[in-house]
Amino acid sequence: MEYAIDHALKIYAGGLGFLAGSHMRSAHDLRQNLIGVGMLWKYGYYDQVRNDDQTMRVQFQKKYYPFLQETGLRTEVLVNGHRVVVKALLLPPQVFGTAPILLLTTDIPENDYLARTITHRLYDTEPSTRVAQSIVLGLGGAQLVDQLGGVATYHLNEAHALPLAFHLLARLGSVQKVRKQVVVTTHTPEKAGNEESPFRFLHDMGYFGGLPEAAVREATGMHGETFSHTLAALRLAGRANGVSQLHARVATDMWADHPGVCPIIGISNAQHAGFWQDPLLRQALDDGDDDGLVDRKRELKRRLFEVVADQTGKLFDPQVLTIVWARRFAEYKRADLLLHDLYRFNRLMEQRELPVQIIWAGKPFPFDAKAVELFNSLVRLCWKHPRLAVLTGYEMLLSRQLKQGADVWLNTPRRLREASGTSGMTAAMNGAVNLSISDGWVPEFARDGENCLLIPPADPQLDAADQDAEDYRQLMEIIEGRLLPTYYRQPAAWLRLVRQGMSDVLPHFDSHRLAHEYHVLMYQ
Template structure:
């Protein structure tokens, strides 16, 4: 069977390989681990970011600062392949490296870089930073992924299906149109959308794209017929692909409504995101839950909390206690996820921390150019500095993410309704006996419907203002604190660990992609 080529801007495969920013990369990493175990023919195409996303460090006063530190990897194979592409009428050379399957037990991934001596300063800078704010460089990155990625795959693999995981690699479509025609695209390309808001779907001036060479030799009139003017990447993908998928059932409802005006679009189905239990789940937690050995589950959970609290003490100088209900809010720092919500009524939070034996940890990375969210992060730093049993951590990457998921008791998710396409961090927390507490959005809609007793739902799914949501969270935490560390609590944790992998494990997701998208 011929492989599917999976184009994605980021892959979170393992901590040493820093080529990811957040959930999109986490999803790709889990997909590629699961597909390898299932012997599915899948090959990845991505970019080798010289400086990664960024390194989230602290300045001398303890506030977050952005640093760019060059990355080096000796486990990537140099396949001695360089591809020329044209950007802004200039030749840019793209070099390919390969992550072999046996390095991290994944399907193989080709990583592309322009940071080589053959290019000038602009050319080298294209693959320096993931999600570069400079729009010209950003478009050039997309051209590298789609155009050079296609040429590398054509040279190295015999591919049947091309999968765009988000439309960053959209120039791939125009390469295929140029060589095989639009009808070929509609039979051989599939597309996953992760963005539930119209403004979150990228648009560009079509003349800018044309001048940069984004469409290759394809007539701009055809490009406009596909994506409009301004040119909408998602609309183009929906019109040029065989099939598309949303990443949860709720997200499909949102997509159907959001794109109902688009004529000649392909079918949009739902494939709910999932995560890889073999990477994320602690094996002792897994085995204890299977046997409903509550004593062993509790013992192991306390050990994992102590490991997490060593990191807390090292970063912040605060000593957390393992017998307290530990609430974690950790994910990408962006406004719709409401990282500030626990501090909405600060006296109420202080009362919970003092009287209900609760402790709280925040973590997450804002975009390096999102000054508002960086200010929010540092505001939480300042708020929690003198607050006992509350703190915020830096360096939210795979390693810290696993520590937090294995060491937390409550995984708090607070997106504004109809803003979260799926969200996956709570899945891996639930695999480690951390109960998901979330507004009724994304994957939580399905989880709460399947097993309502295995999670906590914030609010009624209708009202969504901050005051209401914050009050619901405080009320829930008061109730939860009273049952924490009881026999009922650990029984609930066993159910949660056992039930979550029935549907939200990556092997189910990988099979669905193979059957519903690639076949």
């Protein structure tokens, strides 16, 4: 459903897209025989701008991409009994250095207004539109791939394009043959990320591509009123993967009670170093030029602070330790964990001996009122404090600036709920020290005190409120007792921490390794 390719192409929301974008870049660099199929969202996910009082405003703005090429490829699908024409545009490899990507749209004159809206907004809240989007991506995409001559393997990045499996089932005639051609990546242990729908609703919408109900139920093992998209994908795929080694174990346990699920292996997420890493920082590291590394990091902080000044009017100091929390504003990621005890937090911010600056950024789901209010509460908290800032417009350009300008990259999910959390990888590539809960990709990288700072896990038997309290206590003890004293009083030790993080994150968390593992472990 989403590819985060470049800041200019706003068809992504979060980590799912960032993984797909880096995969496409590395597939290009490695000359793999791979194409991407996605959706051309006319209004993107949304543009994050501000109201007059600096709180967040959701803006849906039409997008135009002249660099996309006409292909002449078209097909038709049935959505709720109505004919919908699907057109494919090409993102050529030379534009951003990716494998070729077909982007599908229904916003063309051949369709009526309702059909045209199918490809307007990523993750539309209307259930029938979401199902129509899956039909266009899965069934329409599969039919267009057939026009190109077909492929050996179809890789579903989540279950969004699952209708292609029913297209293959109708053509091949057996689940066993479908499994030989379909692999799937599952991205989240969160219930909201594993969609369920009424079976009859999907059938009437055309989700199953005209297959008889009995055939669908037999193939998927769904005999009740509710259809689990992820479970069906895991039963129709021959192989599946989680997006970190820990997540693969969590996902295996999560679906263990459901018969017929394919094996779930771990292929840990990674990001394209060529896109994300500042080349001068890397050069200074490779040359052993500590002064050059420190100077370049300070320059990157200055550039980030120009964005802070432009958005908020605050003048941050490049000499001051700067902590950044930036990612999706999902509840389990706990953007407000630092504020668990406001008295202690304010005491930290008001002391001047070892000063700290903090930046928050990220996009809540635009129709999640609770998440938007959390974002706005941070805006109000930061309103008058000179060393606190909340930035809007969290897309690829700002994401890269934050990672290059941060001294510390803060990651605070409730443990075992973060499947991967890739942002810390690209932060480490740019000399930011990860201060993190040990979840997702982090256990594969982290050596506490050597290449990062780890927040000890709270007792998993505690309820959420007590876990939050314990995680906050540990976090503040690290900031006050280890982080600030090391940064200000032991610059050589701090530099060792920065260098080691930069050294350890590559090459394993570069997407060249990821693309190779998908090719060998999933496609072959």
